[in-house]
Amino acid sequence: MPIEILMPALSPTMTEGKLAKWVKQEGDDVKSGDILAEIETDKATMEVEAVDEGKLGKILIAEGTEGVAVNTPIALLVGEDEDADKLETPEVQDNTTQSAALQKVKGEEETKPTLPVEPPKGTKAAPPASDEDKYFDKTVKLTVREALRDAMAEEMRRDDKVFVMGEEVAEYQGAYKVTQGLLQEFGERRVIDTPITEHGFAGLGVGAAFHGLKPVVEFMTFNFAMQAIDHIINSAAKTLYMSGGQMGCPIVFRGPNGAASRVAAQHSQEYSSWYAHVPGLKVVAPYSASDAKGLLKSAIRDPNPVVFLEHEILYGHSFDVPEDPEFIVPIGRAKIMRAGKDVTITAFSFMVGQALAAAERLAEQGIEAEVINLRTIRPLDTETIVNSVKKTNRLVSVEEGWPFAGIGAEMSALMMEQAFDYLDAPVYRVHGADVPMPYAANLEKLALPQPEDIEKAVKAVLYRS
Amino acid sequence: MATSRRRKPQADETPQYSTEQLLKYYREMLLIRRFEEKAGQMYGMGLIGGFCHLYIGQEAVVVGMQNALIPGDSIITSYRDHGHMLATDMDPKGVMAELTGRSGGYSKGKGGSMHMFSREKKFFGGHGIVAAQVPIGTGLAFGHKYTQDGNINVCYLGDGAINQGQVYESFNMAALWKLPVVYVIENNKYAMGTSQHRASAGELCERGSAYGIPGHVVDGMSVLAVKEASEKAVAHAREGSGPVILEMKTYRYRGHSMSDPAKYRTKEEVTKMRTEMDPIDNLKKLILENGSADEDALKTIDRDIKNIVAEAADFATQSPEPDPAELWTDILIEA
Ligand SMILES: Cc1ncc(C[n+]2csc(CCOP(=O)(O)OP(=O)(O)O)c2C)c(N)n1
Numbered sequence: 001m002p003i004e005i006l007m008p009a010l011s012p013t014m015t016e017g018k019l020a021k022w023v024k025q026e027g028d029d030v031k032s033g034d035i036l037a038e039i040e041t042d043k044a045t046m047e048v049e050a051v052d053e054g055k056l057g058k059i060l061i062a063e064g065t066e067g068v069a070v071n072t073p074i075a076l077l078v079g080e081d082e083d084a085d086k087l088e089t090p091e092v093q094d095n096t097t098q099s100a101a102l103q104k105v106k107g108e109e110e111t112k113p114t115l116p117v118e119p120p121k122g123t124k125a126a127p128p129a130s131d132e133d134k135y136f137d138k139t140v141k142l143t144v145r146e147a148l149r150d151a152m153a154e155e156m157r158r159d160d161k162v163f164v165m166g167e168e169v170a171e172y173q174g175a176y177k178v179t180q181g182l183l184q185e186f187g188e189r190r191v192i193d194t195p196i197t198e199h200g201f202a203g204l205g206v207g208a209a210f211h212g213l214k215p216v217v218e219f220m221t222f223n224f225a226m227q228a229i230d231h232i233i234n235s236a237a238k239t240l241y242m243s244g245g246q247m248g249c250p251i252v253f254r255g256p257n258g259a260a261s262r263v264a265a266q267h268s269q270e271y272s273s274w275y276a277h278v279p280g281l282k283v284v285a286p287y288s289a290s291d292a293k294g295l296l297k298s299a300i301r302d303p304n305p306v307v308f309l310e311h312e313i314l315y316g317h318s319f320d321v322p323e324d325p326e327f328i329v330p331i332g333r334a335k336i337m338r339a340g341k342d343v344t345i346t347a348f349s350f351m352v353g354q355a356l357a358a359a360e361r362l363a364e365q366g367i368e369a370e371v372i373n374l375r376t377i378r379p380l381d382t383e384t385i386v387n388s389v390k391k392t393n394r395l396v397s398v399e400e401g402w403p404f405a406g407i408g409a410e411m412s413a414l415m416m417e418q419a420f421d422y423l424d425a426p427v428y429r430v431h432g433a434d435v436p437m438p439y440a441a442n443l444e445k446l447a448l449p450q451p452e453d454i455e456k457a458v459k460a461v462l463y464r465s
Numbered sequence: 466m467a468t469s470r471r472r473k474p475q476a477d478e479t480p481q482y483s484t485e486q487l488l489k490y491y492r493e494m495l496l497i498r499r500f501e502e503k504a505g506q507m508y509g510m511g512l513i514g515g516f517c518h519l520y521i522g523q524e525a526v527v528v529g530m531q532n533a534l535i536p537g538d539s540i541i542t543s544y545r546d547h548g549h550m551l552a553t554d555m556d557p558k559g560v561m562a563e564l565t566g567r568s569g570g571y572s573k574g575k576g577g578s579m580h581m582f583s584r585e586k587k588f589f590g591g592h593g594i595v596a597a598q599v600p601i602g603t604g605l606a607f608g609h610k611y612t613q614d615g616n617i618n619v620c621y622l623g624d625g626a627i628n629q630g631q632v633y634e635s636f637n638m639a640a641l642w643k644l645p646v647v648y649v650i651e652n653n654k655y656a657m658g659t660s661q662h663r664a665s666a667g668e669l670c671e672r673g674s675a676y677g678i679p680g681h682v683v684d685g686m687s688v689l690a691v692k693e694a695s696e697k698a699v700a701h702a703r704e705g706s707g708p709v710i711l712e713m714k715t716y717r718y719r720g721h722s723m724s725d726p727a728k729y730r731t732k733e734e735v736t737k738m739r740t741e742m743d744p745i746d747n748l749k750k751l752i753l754e755n756g757s758a759d760e761d762a763l764k765t766i767d768r769d770i771k772n773i774v775a776e777a778a779d780f781a782t783q784s785p786e787p788d789p790a791e792l793w794t795d796i797l798i799e800a
């Protein structure tokens with residue numbers, strides 16, 4: 001059987017081309033890899049190489065022919081014992097099974113498979129169950145800093161695969177002292193000072209996670225994780241999908257996020273919406289010490305990459321934390337910090353404190369605000385938010401970051417999609433000023449949401465002044 | 466500094482290769498060659514889409530290197546990855562079916578030519594971001610050391626990738642922590658259309674010298690030279706002496722990807738490499754000259770390989786496209 005040589009597509013967009021020149025002639029011997037012909041495409045002249053061996057039996061398309069469609073037979077290759085003279089020119093319609101396969105692929109573009117419009121487990125899924133409340137019988141006062149350290153220490157005791165790496169995490173005990181004491185307890189094998197090399201150690205952490213370890217990678221602050229964002233997104237978040245489910249990446253990227261105090265634009269950015277944009281990542285942003293501890297433990301145990309956004313100002317704040325090391329907070333579950341019937345306020349991280357302060361002032365004026373601490377940004381606990389708005393009919397979203405495509409924008413979309421009929425006022429977004437963070441004390445304060453801003457927003461959605 | 470130039474091995478230290486070994490290398494290189502030619506053809510027929518980077522010409526590098534490894538050693542490379550997968554004994558059917566974007570592919574059709582993995586074969590991809598595999602490979606080596614499993618990582622990168630900052634971040638950490646990793650620079654002279662000399666100052670094999678990482682230049686067109694250099698580098702990494710850099714001088718015959726007309730080099734240059742330096746032809750000559758096997762034995766291998774590749778192509782065209790429901794799977798692992 002002679003083998004048909006077909007007009008190849010030499011680029012993803014080529015549909016036809018000119019057969020510029022036959023390099024081999026009828027009767028020539030052909031080996032795999034030999035150049036048979038030259039073809040001109042819309043962009044360039046390219047060579048066609050032989051894949052099969054044999055003799056060039058018959059040239060079907062003469063050189064100089066223009067507009068030769070991709071997959072048209074252009075020549076016939078015959079085996080050593082075949083007679084080239086007896087070859088019939090095949091009908092162009094009489095395509096090989098291979099070009100038929102192509103036509104099938106092409107044809108499918110028209111009859112697109114019907115896709116499920118929404119993922120099987122849509123955004124309406126209920127948050128995971130939690131027994132966290134039962135642990136609050138016996139508590140100790142801990143700072144967020146201590147709670148984070150305890151979470152790491154407990155998980156490191158539990159699983160030798162857990163290790164901590166980052167700049168100044170070991171000898172120096174952490175740039176913000178979050179890793180205090182870990183080196184002393186776990187040694188330098190598991191508590192590793194890295195060079196100042198964010199891109200490198202983020203990628204190294206991903207490799208270690210692919211190997212089966214459970215790295216906790218500390219960024220001194222998330223501002224510096226921009227150097228590493230390629231590995232967080234392209235390597236950590238996407239590889240499970242790109243590998244058809246083979247390559248889990250159990251890693252935690254953690255560190256302070258957002259504005260500390262008076263460190264200006266390059267050291268004061270809030271990244272939650274950046275990471276929350278990415279399928280394949282979980283994004284956590286705790287407020288209290290108990291949430292910090294319970295959620296970091298969940299993050300370390302999670303088989304997926306988790307971006308764990310802390311807040312420098314909260315590190316020194318104290319909260320009641322359950323004593324029991326079994327206490328854990330599941331990722332994906334918001335917490336109602338204060339119940340109220342008049343308006344729902346969502347906030348996360350440091351802004352929860354601002355929202356609670358605003359709610360306090362509002363209560364004095366007879367307005368009962370329900371404050372929801374999101375705790376997890378992705379997957380978002382939409383059920384808790386929507387149920388609250390069904391009761392209050394109003395939503396104020398608070399975040400420290402910029403408004404454009406921010407968490408508040410997501411909240412607005414959520415209300416449109418899932419609570420439109422319950423709203424009595426448009427969603428109000430309270431957010432950081434849409435400017436690089438200024439240094440001057442007065443300007444910085446103006447750039448960050450204050451309790452008064454939240455108070456004003458609540459009154460706006462209640463149509464009060 | 467342990468950076469060394471290519472050195473002719475002395476007669477008494479030239480390793481002896483058994484017929485079995487020579488035929489194995491021949492067979493493995495030929496499988497890659499024929500597989501890639503088939504992939505090129507199927508691309509031409511529209512069965513493979515997107516970017517498709519062929520490994521033709523560079524076969525000796527991965528075959529020589531892989532034959533110096535032991536089970537459990539991990540491998541990672543860039544998007545020019547088909548050869549590496551075949552050399553780690555991944556199933557040609559699964560690789561080809563991934564190229565065609567079918568459910569039978571290694572990534573169920575969701576990764577494509579540039580993103581394939583096999584945990585079973587310790588092949589960790591397949592990475593589309595130039596040089597991203599370098600810190601990841603270094604992290605795999607970190608894992609080998611942390612778990613003391615006795616294995617090493619081999620991290621392949623291109624002559625273009627070598628200029629990325631993250632490569633040096635990795636070199637530094639690998640040297641500092643004495644990680645068991647061999648960095649194999651596949652210097653095929655070009656990064657897309659940019660020749661090495663237009664992009665890289667200095668010698669690539671010396672890029673680790675500031676970190677005290679030994680670097681060696683290897684004739685990447687000779688599978689035996691690669692095997693020999695690899696044995697030494699692998700031993701160095703495995704015994705805990707830290708990373709090694711091997712700069713393999715090689716050449717890709719085809720364009721950077723399928724749509725590259727390769728205007729940046731002359732036809733003569735390509736022809737000269739193909740006719741004088743071809744790793745498969747040269748090994749074949751050696752096998753025939755030293756009487757390890759005759760033409761018939763090699764023909765049998767050729768036929769065998771042809772069948773394997775034909776079967777892979779058939780499988781890859783017949784395997785169904787992924788179920789639409791696959792769109793939503795493998796985003797997160799259920800905790
Ligand atoms: C970070 C990044 N920049 C640019 C590209 C586009 N790109 C893909 S391959 C390539 C050339 C790389 O050449 P080299 O490292 O020599 O590898 P080779 O293709 O020769 O195997 C470029 C620039 C990319 N994929 N990633």
Ligand SMILES: [Mg+2]
Nearest residue numbers: 623624655656
């Ligand atoms: Mg190159």
